[in-house]
Structures are given as structure tokens and as C-alpha cells.
Amino acid sequence: MxxxxxxxxxxxxxxxxxxxxxxxxxxxxxxxxxxxxxxxxxxxxxxxxxxxxxxxxxxxxxxxxxxxxxxxxxxxxxxxxxxxxxxxxxxxxxxxxxxxxxxxxxxxxxxxxxxxxxxxxxxxxxxxxxxxxxxxxxxxxxxxMKLGIEPFDKNFTLGYLKILLKRRPNMKIKQFLLDQSLISGLGNIYSDEVDFYAHVRPMRQVKTLSEKEISLIYAGIKKILAASIKAQGTTFSNYRNANGEAGAYSKQLKVYGKYGEPCPGGGKIVRVRIAGRSASYCPKCQK
Ligand SMILES: [Zn+2]
Missing domain, CATH: 3.20.190.10 (MutM-like, N-terminal)
Known part of the structure; x- marks a missing residue:
């Protein structure tokens, strides 16, 4: 999707x-x-x-x-x-x-x-x-539809993200990012990429995140989505961008869809199931 x-x-x-x-x-x-x-x-x-x-x-x-x-x-x-x-x-x-x-x-x-x-x-x-x-x-x-906040809404601040995280302390971070009633627009691709950016494993519970990790998750959401929009999206399965071309962000992906491949940091990307969805991450770069 x-x-x-x-x-x-x-x-x-x-x-x-x-x-x-x-x-x-x-x-x-x-x-x-x-x-x-x-x-x-x-x-x-x-x-x-x-x-x-x-x-x-x-x-x-x-x-x-x-x-x-x-x-x-x-x-x-x-x-x-x-x-x-x-x-x-x-x-x-x-x-x-x-x-x-x-x-x-x-x-x-x-x-x-x-x-x-x-x-x-x-x-x-x-x-x-x-x-x-x-x-x-x-x-x-x-x-x-009870949609959550837009990541580029001016009210989506670091403080707002912290409030959302406090509401779901036991959720796994991957699940949290996918939940459309909290933040809207992230799916499987960008939730994996945000976790990699923040050096956080997708199965970590929200309440275990440090202040620094939360700041990185916040920055990651904004930076990664903005970079992907600039590249006209990611080509996955059968998606194409508005000109009928492959979205160029595929080339910038670090972990999504890269199960078994080496990570830029030298580790090897693994895949886990979290609440029925698959998540890819690097055990070396993500704690
Ligand atoms: Zn790595």
C-alpha cells in the first residue's frame, strides 16, 4: 500500500x-x-x-x-x-x-x-x-477514521511525540509507528527506516526508549519522509510515482526489504514478525 x-x-x-x-x-x-x-x-x-x-x-x-x-x-x-x-x-x-x-x-x-x-x-x-x-x-x-497527526503538521513537535509515546508505553515501537490513529502516513517501509535511523530495534517497547532515542525517532520521521517525497517515493511491489516512473527513494533505503543483506554499518539485516507485520533491522546498529 x-x-x-x-x-x-x-x-x-x-x-x-x-x-x-x-x-x-x-x-x-x-x-x-x-x-x-x-x-x-x-x-x-x-x-x-x-x-x-x-x-x-x-x-x-x-x-x-x-x-x-x-x-x-x-x-x-x-x-x-x-x-x-x-x-x-x-x-x-x-x-x-x-x-x-x-x-x-x-x-x-x-x-x-x-x-x-x-x-x-x-x-x-x-x-x-x-x-x-x-x-x-x-x-x-x-x-x-480517527486519523492521527500528520508528520508535517506544525503541531507535531517532539513534545507531542512524547505525549503519544506515554499513551502507549507497552507497545512495540514498530507497532507504534504503524498505528494510524497516533501518527498517520507511516507504513512498513518508513517505520523500518525510522527505527534504523534512531538505532532502535523495532521490537523494543516504547517505555524503554531513552530521551536521545526519542529525539532521533522524531528527527527520523521528518527527515526520511521529506527525503522520500523529494525522491518521489519508493518503488515497492507494483507502485510507481506520478510520472509512471520508479520512485527513486528505493536507492536510499537502509533496511526495508533488505533481509539477509549487509547493512551500511557492517552488520547483517535480519527480519522479525511484529504483530503480524514483518520488520527488518540490523542487530549491530540497532539496540
Ligand atoms: Zn548495521
């Missing part, structure tokens, strides 16, 4: 391409991904203008005129693809067929803009969804 840097990359790619466009038509062949009847989508969306594209945690929000919004969750295999006659921008998970032949059998929703360009939603496993919401409904739906 794309994590914060990947969804942020998708958001930026789409913002460049669809803001200012007017929707002429909408179609969908997979009703379960919608929260209203298709006929209502068609009626409401016609002639609405795209005003902004935003991100909250791993969600993409498309703000439209007249107080309407589209809230998108890509889940495991979702993909947002912008296509026009001259260019094709992809965000999410690419499909083997490539981008030339859209729409294809994995295209389940299709926005047609008045200039004949398109925004396609493709999804192989069909877990993703695309909800049409008013401003008020959007606020309520996001509130219901």
Missing part, C-alpha cells in the same frame, strides 16, 4: 494536471467503490471544476466546485491515471499492460474532462474506493 510519500507524490502529480479542468462526464462499472448511485455521480459531477488536490494520511482528496469533493483510497492495487492525447501521468500501482491502452479491463472509473482528457481509476483487486462527498460529509468521513 502506498505510504505518505507515495500518496503525496501522486497528489502533486495530479494537481499539476487536473486543477482547473471541468468534468464533462463520469462513468463507473464497479458500484461498490461508490458511496452513491452512479446516476447521482453523473448528475452532480457534470460541469464541476477541479479546484484543488490534497492529501490526508494515505487518502487523496479532489476538491471540486460547489462544495463537492472526491475522496480516494487506493488501498492495495488502486491507481489514478491522468491521460490526454499528448501525455499520461500515473499515480499508484501500474499495470503490466502499460498506459497506452487506457481504459482497459482494470479501469473501473473514468472522469472525462471538457478538453477530452481523462482521469482513470484502475484497480486490479478492487479494494480501492472513490466517494463523492459534500464538504460537510468529507469532514465527517475523515473524522470517523
Amino acid at each position: 502506498p505510504e505518505l510519500p507515495e500518496v503525496e507524490t501522486i497528489k502533486r502529480g495530479l494537481a499539476k494536471n487536473i486543477v482547473g479542468k471541468t468534468i464533462a462526464d463520469f462513468d463507473c462499472d464497479w458500484k461498490k467503490m461508490l458511496n452513491r448511485p452512479l446516476s447521482e455521480y453523473k448528475k452532480v459531477l457534470k460541469s464541476l471544476k477541479v479546484e484543488n488536490v490534497k492529501r490526508r494520511a494515505k487518502l487523496t482528496i479532489i476538491n471540486l466546485s460547489r462544495d463537492w469533493n472526491i475522496l480516494v483510497h487506493l488501498k492495495l492495487t488502486g491507481q489514478l491515471v491522468f491521460g490526454s492525447k499528448t501525455r499520461c501521468v500515473v499515480g499508484g500501482h501500474p499495470i503490466k499492460e502499460g498506459f497506452d491502452c487506457l481504459p482497459n479491463k482494470f479501469t473501473h472509473a473514468n472522469f472525462t474532462f471538457s478538453d477530452k482528457s481523462h482521469l482513470y481509476f484502475n484497480d486490479i483487486r478492487k479494494f480501492g474506493w472513490l466517494h463523492l462527498l459534500t464538504d460537510t460529509e468529507l469532514e465527517k468521513e475523515i473524522e470517523k
Whole structure:
């Protein structure tokens, strides 16, 4: 599943391409991904203008005129693809067929803009969804998810992290970083990288962390996510960045997906299971 840097990359790619466009038509062949009847989508969306594209945690929000919004969750295999006659921008998970032949059998929703360009939603496993919401409904739906603080929110300070850690003293640090109700946006990749940055083993209990380790975890969250956004995310399994290219952060990963490989510090990376998820770490560098 794309994590914060990947969804942020998708958001930026789409913002460049669809803001200012007017929707002429909408179609969908997979009703379960919608929260209203298709006929209502068609009626409401016609002639609405795209005003902004935003991100909250791993969600993409498309703000439209007249107080309407589209809230998108890509889940495991979702993909947002912008296509026009001259260019094709992809965000999410690419499909083997490539981008030339859209729409294809994995295209389940299709926005047609008045200039004949398109925004396609493709999804192989069909877990993703695309909800049409008013401003008020959007606020309520996001509130219901009980998402934790954004790592780049100005209120996410070292002091705030300490408060969160105090609330979950017995949690393992890997679990803590993955818990979307505490801090939103980190998944398996970036939680492993943050633990490596802080020289902390992922199975350590939160209450055993020293002040220095907490400071390093805090700095690591900000630095690693920022570096990954700059590199347009990490390519893992079938994710691609907003230009249909491999995210360059893969080259900067230290431990994630490197089980059995040597670590930059001379140790050998091992893998453990923590609460149903796998975590990679270096026993030499991480205490
Ligand atoms: Zn090491």
C-alpha cells in the first residue's frame, strides 16, 4: 500500500494536471467503490471544476466546485491515471499492460474532462474506493477514521511525540509507528527506516526508549519522509510515482526489504514478525 510519500507524490502529480479542468462526464462499472448511485455521480459531477488536490494520511482528496469533493483510497492495487492525447501521468500501482491502452479491463472509473482528457481509476483487486462527498460529509468521513497527526503538521513537535509515546508505553515501537490513529502516513517501509535511523530495534517497547532515542525517532520521521517525497517515493511491489516512473527513494533505503543483506554499518539485516507485520533491522546498529 502506498505510504505518505507515495500518496503525496501522486497528489502533486495530479494537481499539476487536473486543477482547473471541468468534468464533462463520469462513468463507473464497479458500484461498490461508490458511496452513491452512479446516476447521482453523473448528475452532480457534470460541469464541476477541479479546484484543488490534497492529501490526508494515505487518502487523496479532489476538491471540486460547489462544495463537492472526491475522496480516494487506493488501498492495495488502486491507481489514478491522468491521460490526454499528448501525455499520461500515473499515480499508484501500474499495470503490466502499460498506459497506452487506457481504459482497459482494470479501469473501473473514468472522469472525462471538457478538453477530452481523462482521469482513470484502475484497480486490479478492487479494494480501492472513490466517494463523492459534500464538504460537510468529507469532514465527517475523515473524522470517523480517527486519523492521527500528520508528520508535517506544525503541531507535531517532539513534545507531542512524547505525549503519544506515554499513551502507549507497552507497545512495540514498530507497532507504534504503524498505528494510524497516533501518527498517520507511516507504513512498513518508513517505520523500518525510522527505527534504523534512531538505532532502535523495532521490537523494543516504547517505555524503554531513552530521551536521545526519542529525539532521533522524531528527527527520523521528518527527515526520511521529506527525503522520500523529494525522491518521489519508493518503488515497492507494483507502485510507481506520478510520472509512471520508479520512485527513486528505493536507492536510499537502509533496511526495508533488505533481509539477509549487509547493512551500511557492517552488520547483517535480519527480519522479525511484529504483530503480524514483518520488520527488518540490523542487530549491530540497532539496540
Ligand atoms: Zn548495521
